[in-house]
Amino acid sequence: MTLRILLLGKIGQLGWELQRTLAPLGEITAFDYPEVDFSHPSTLAQVVQAAAPQVVINAVAYTAVDKAETEESLARAINAAATGELAQAARKAHAAFLHVSTDYVFDGRKGSPYVEEDTPHPLNVYGQTKLEGEQAALQAGGAVVILRTAWVYSTRRDSFVTKVLGWSRNQSELRLVNDQISNPTWARMLAGITALLLAKSRGDPFGYLDERSGLYHLAGDGYASRMEWAQEILKLDPNPEQQTARKLIPANTSEFPTPAVRPLFSALNCEHFTQVFGLRLPPWQLALRQAMDPLR
Numbered sequence: 170m171t172l173r174i175l176l177l178g179k180i181g182q183l184g185w186e187l188q189r190t191l192a193p194l195g196e197i198t199a200f201d202y203p204e205v206d207f208s209h210p211s212t213l214a215q216v217v218q219a220a221a222p223q224v225v226i227n228a229v230a231y232t233a234v235d236k237a238e239t240e241e242s243l244a245r246a247i248n249a250a251a252t253g254e255l256a257q258a259a260r261k262a263h264a265a266f267l268h269v270s271t272d273y274v275f276d277g278r279k280g281s282p283y284v285e286e287d288t289p290h291p292l293n294v295y296g297q298t299k300l301e302g303e304q305a306a307l308q309a310g311g312a313v314v315i316l317r318t319a320w321v322y323s324t325r326r327d328s329f330v331t332k333v334l335g336w337s338r339n340q341s342e343l344r345l346v347n348d349q350i351s352n353p354t355w356a357r358m359l360a361g362i363t364a365l366l367l368a369k370s371r372g373d374p375f376g377y378l379d380e381r382s383g384l385y386h387l388a389g390d391g392y393a394s395r396m397e398w399a400q401e402i403l404k405l406d407p408n409p410e411q412q413t414a415r416k417l418i419p420a421n422t423s424e425f426p427t428p429a430v431r432p433l434f435s436a437l438n439c440e441h442f443t444q445v446f447g448l449r450l451p452p453w454q455l456a457l458r459q460a461m462d463p464l465r
């Protein structure tokens with residue numbers, strides 16, 4: 170089996186992992202800004218047409234959650250309009266479209282992990298534009314699978330993990346919020362499960378995903394607060410002797426005002442994905458252990 174895959178966003182946390190993980194599946198054409206510019210959505214159909222792919226994977230997003238509050242039209246072009254254009258172009262090319270969305274489509278008030286049937290209610294521009302992207306992709310029709318994930322991290326790009334390690338080396342105590350809760354998700358594991366999902370299509374991704382089109386929650390198994398996540402990061406630090414922080418102090422989100430309001434409990438329930446695809450991401454602590462292993 171060799172698939173022709175068009176991967177957009179090859180330099181991002183997820184896209185970089187996808188580029189290496191998908192390689193055994195076939196021929197990957199991969200782009201990022203400025204080779205493709207999602208702020209000009211109408212340019213994207215031509216990119217899809219030229220690649221003549223069997224699968225289009227969109228790992229591009231405007232992910233600067235706070236900045237999006239003042240760059241709403243740019244965030245909307247990249248997260249919503251461009252997603253719709255790609256989904257339509259994929260359908261016309263008879264290619265499956267795999268897209269990634271976020272737990273920030275929810276307001277965090279449910280109090281237990283969200284399932285796909287729960288009604289979204291974004292609290293910020295990023296979440297709103299990502300929700301519009303989901304809707305545009307589904308409206309386009311064709312073989313569209315949207316993977317809603319949460320708290321994505323990698324150790325090669327700026328992420329919560331690298332930030333906590335950095336703070337632990339230049340502060341004597343760390344104040345971390347313990348009322349924001351979701352599923353830490355290692356970008357490499359998410360890329361791995363995407364590759365397995367495509368491998369299951371046995372050379373016919375359009376047919377396989379057309380039968381399973383829709384929205385799925387897919388994130389690290391289990392959930393944690395930012396404080397619990399940070400505790401685990403510091404525990405697994407391969408160079409703990411470099412830490413200067415001696416104390417972790419729990420704090421409330423209200424103590425750290427940010428331009429964008431974030432949902433408090435946005436953990437995702439991923440059972441539906443497991444039922445349909447027979448795959449699941451491992452517990453978030455196990456993935457973090459592997460991500461932080463210096464020999465990996």
Ligand SMILES: NC(=O)c1ccc[n+]([C@@H]2O[C@H](COP(=O)([O-])OP(=O)(O)OC[C@H]3O[C@@H](n4cnc5c(N)ncnc54)[C@H](OP(=O)(O)O)[C@@H]3O)[C@@H](O)[C@H]2O)c1
Nearest residue numbers: 180181182183202206207208229230232271318319320321
């Ligand atoms: N990070 C999270 O915590 C999180 C949580 C839930 C869901 N997600 C979703 O997961 C997916 C992957 O996220 P990620 O963390 O891998 O994001 P990321 O690291 O921020 O990567 C996004 C990619 O999009 C590219 N990009 C931005 N603007 C562009 C434009 N105008 N034209 C073309 N490319 C552009 C970025 O390029 P530059 O680096 O040059 O800007 C980057 O390569 C996204 O759909 C995101 O919404 C992320």
